[in-house]
Amino acid sequence: MLAMRTPNRFVRSRSMWNEIDRLFEGVLGSPNAAPTSNTAFPALRGWETEDAFFLEAELPGVRKEDLDLTLEGSRLTLKGARHIDFPEDSGAVRRERWSGEFERSLQVPSNIDGDGLQATFTGGVLQLTLPKAASARPRRIEIKG
Numbered sequence: 001m002l003a004m005r006t007p008n009r010f011v012r013s014r015s016m017w018n019e020i021d022r023l024f025e026g027v028l029g030s031p032n033a034a035p036t037s038n039t040a041f042p043a044l045r046g047w048e049t050e051d052a053f054f055l056e057a058e059l060p061g062v063r064k065e066d067l068d069l070t071l072e073g074s075r076l077t078l079k080g081a082r083h084i085d086f087p088e089d090s091g092a093v094r095r096e097r098w099s100g101e102f103e104r105s106l107q108v109p110s111n112i113d114g115d116g117l118q119a120t121f122t123g124g125v126l127q128l129t130l131p132k133a134a135s136a137r138p139r140r141i142e143i144k145g
Contacts, residue, residue: 040104041104042057042059042062042078042102043058044058050132050137051131051137052130052131053112053129054128055130056125057125057126057128058124058125059082059126060124061097061124062080062081062082062124066081067079067121067126068080075106075108076106076107077105078103078126079101079102080103081100082099082100083099084098085099108130109130111136112136113130113132116129117129
């Protein structure tokens with residue numbers, strides 16, 4: 001009969017971390033790779049009320065000075081850069097935080113008031129308010145007769 005040997009705790013632990021790395025690389029891409037269409041940067045969250053559309057972009061490690069936001073027609077474009085450097089005289093052991101330039105464009109509804117667009121940047125989150133044009137807002141219609 002063959003005896004099965006259980007690997008020591010270190011080997012089991014190392015194997016577990018290799019499996020976790022493999023899993024995350026499959027979902028998020030390689031740790032050293034730039035964002036792709038599967039890993040859009042920045043991550044966005046949006047919602048709508050009767051008066052406006054709202055959009056939040058998570059931008060950890062990005063400075064306000066490195067952001068450029070434009071609205072051209074119904075295309076909203078966010079460009080920027082995130083620079084994450086290692087201390088001098090050190091070598092990278094692991095690099096999972098992406099660094100470099102990015103650009104993300106979205107089609108926004110045509111019924112927004114582009115002049116009223118507002119943007120704030122607080123705590124690494126860009127918050128956009130895109131007010132709806134007066135003609136696009138719900139209004140009560142009086143029934144005559």
